[in-house]
Amino acid sequence: MLFKFFLIIFLIGFMLVSLLGFSVLRSFRDFFFGSPKSKQRQASQSRQGGQTKSSSNRQPPPRKKVITPEEGEYVDYEEVKD
Numbered sequence: 001m002l003f004k005f006f007l008i009i010f011l012i013g014f015m016l017v018s019l020l021g022f023s024v025l026r027s028f029r030d031f032f033f034g035s036p037k038s039k040q041r042q043a044s045q046s047r048q049g050g051q052t053k054s055s056s057n058r059q060p061p062p063r064k065k066v067i068t069p070e071e072g073e074y075v076d077y078e079e080v081k082d
Helices: 002-033 036-046
Strands: none
Touching: none
16 A cells, blocks of 8 residues: 555656656757747748748737726826825
């Protein structure tokens, strides 16, 4: 009974250490070789009708804030000094 308990604890610990190790390895790979997402982005840009825009020159469009009427309204305030 005690052996099974230690075996389960060992297996859970081994899985956690393995996941941590894979995360560190992926971080090193992304740092040295670039992330796969950036490679996909570059490939999709090169396929777009001959338009060659550099990803460093292109900025994402600014996001507009959406405030619904249920969130309230802006009001003026006065600072009260004691």
